[in-house]
Amino acid sequence: MAVLYQSGGYSLERLASLYKVRREVIRALLQDEGVEIRAEGTRGTSAPVVVTMAILYDLGLSIDRVGWLCGYTYGTARKMLLAAGVELRPRGMKLINKLDVPRLVRLYESPLSIKTVADMCGMSYGTARDQLLRAGVTLRPPSISLARQHIELIPPAIPLSGSTVVQLHGQGFDKFQIRRLTGRSHEFVDRRLTEHGLRARVGPDRLGIDTEQLVTIYRSVASSDVTAEVLHLSASAVLARLREAGQPLLDAPDPEAAPSHVPGKAPWQYRDEQILARAARGERIALIAAAVDVAAAEVAEVIRIYRHRDRTTAEILRRRTQGESAGVIAVRMGLRLDSVNNALDKYETRHRTRPSPRRADPLTLLHP
Template sequence: MAVLHQSAGYSLACLTNIYSETPEVIRSALLAEGVDVEAHPRPSQAPIAVTMKRLYDLKLSIDRVGWLCGYSYGQARKILLGTGVQLRQRGPSLETEVDVKRLVKLRKSGLSIEACGRDLGISFGTARNRLLDAGAPMRPEPIILARPKTPLPASVVVDLHLQGYKNDHIRKLTGRSSSFVQHHLARAGLPARVNPDPLGIDTRTLVAVYRRVASSRATADVLHISAGAALARLWESGQDILDVPDPDAAPLHIPGQDPWQRRQQEIFVRAAKGQRASEIAADLRVPVADVTAVMRIYQHRDRTTAEILYRRTQGERPGVIAIRMGLRLDRVKAVLGKYTSRPRRSTPLTKSPTQQRNRHVHRHHC
């Protein structure tokens, strides 16, 4: 914070948005570092490379340094190399930087080592080494369940559920279908799970999201989990695979705060105060084109339509947009289909000799 405030000239309001803290917390932290917060912050005469080097020396990653200064990973890495800094080896090197307990739980749940590492933001090699150090099995032992010759009664379904068996295991042990298991568990007033999910996933919320988007990948994006984990929980809960969203399901609103949203809010606050696009870009250390794009797309008279279009430009799927904004998926798709479809070309680029001759004859008769 001190580097950004003194060297880069970031205001308290900007630091508040970056670190998602209250102004009092930011002010106290700066005062503890001996920073004069009463003085108006002014950027130093040093180039941005000096600020980036100072941030990188504070053990921040290249991604984080680039995000704070408004540059991509590649641009930030190039600037740091230009300053002569010795880049650190990528990936976590300390045991405390990896949530080993969650990594082991992910692996025991049946996910591959690559999927486990992707969930925690680490490489395959790092995930494998941490699992070996923790003594976790590289190949989880499969659970072999024998299916009975004749289906068992519904009372066995409830008994197995109360003993902690998963719905998928109950289905195999009783020889019943997923719908049969779900129906009789619902009649007994039992939830989808007896014990809490070891991955911290709320199965009811996951199913509710899936029913509204009919996409396991969009469901995984909304809940910040892997697609494999989402599919495993949907299968376990007995949810059938849907081709289209459930028309009877009401819209679901699960907001999320991404870095681009905080920057977007800062742009609008500064624009409301009368700052020009070039001034906002200089203060936030972002390209002018990004600022003008945000301001231009939000000049649409329909703010809902504008936000749908902007979220799409940020790479969000239609299902994720619907859940984040609390809209129906068909409305989101209708807006995207209306404003992102390519216009048809009315005339060909080149005309044939016959077309040119007919056009000449038409003009002559006229």
């Protein structure tokens, strides 16, 4: 996989399609092997295809497998390898001494099935299973396959111990299933798995939605509508995934939940940056308005808001004027919902209590 990504120039999406696993799994596996992932939108520089074929063949793959990976028949791949001066092994010979057992174990614990792991490592099911057993790996029972599990997970009356978290992980359950079966919080499960050097598994979503992120956002704002708006989903889709993850509906944000942060710039934010940059250079409001093609009153509004001594509060108030709810503001800025509400309440209180002999512009109340 690393050879195809680095030498062959394959994208993560192409590898995911080739190996029949999710893109995130491919990315994690490559990073585990020390491969530097290319930036989004950039293409890898591929070596001549015969170079990639030679590397794959030297790793122990068969000519047939090498040809399939690179898009050639067995005969064509063999001719290309011979023309490149590669010394071919006698047909049927296997390089057993080159088995990467640690990698085999990591793939199985990711978790993938033995058959998938065997295919990815270029070996038979029996060989892969034998090597896993020799490495001391406890194989998951077929009945606990994540893809076939449809039983209802009922939490216990009394939360179970941390050792149970680790045991369930070893049996192939993902993070949400473990949380449900043990009656423990997300933080408790994460902490126990981290202490044992285990990576939390999250069940795959057929639409590519990050269910773990979805649940994290929901727990920090306790609103399916806000979660849907931030992730550009429908509220019904959010509720469906909350049910699948075993996350009960909340009346208030979970006090144990860390603030969620899903950054994203709206068009008005880019415009605000231009306005503030020009204002800092001393340009007059009329000239700024003409340059950014907005009304002079809006330019003055942006400048007044960002004169607030607390830039965080200024951004909260600006987002509010653009119609964002307190929950959306909290997630976009990575703040706790109560912090956002406190800032808004403080502004509203000052607005109501400050006397004004004339009709005042509410934004002037932002000044200390």
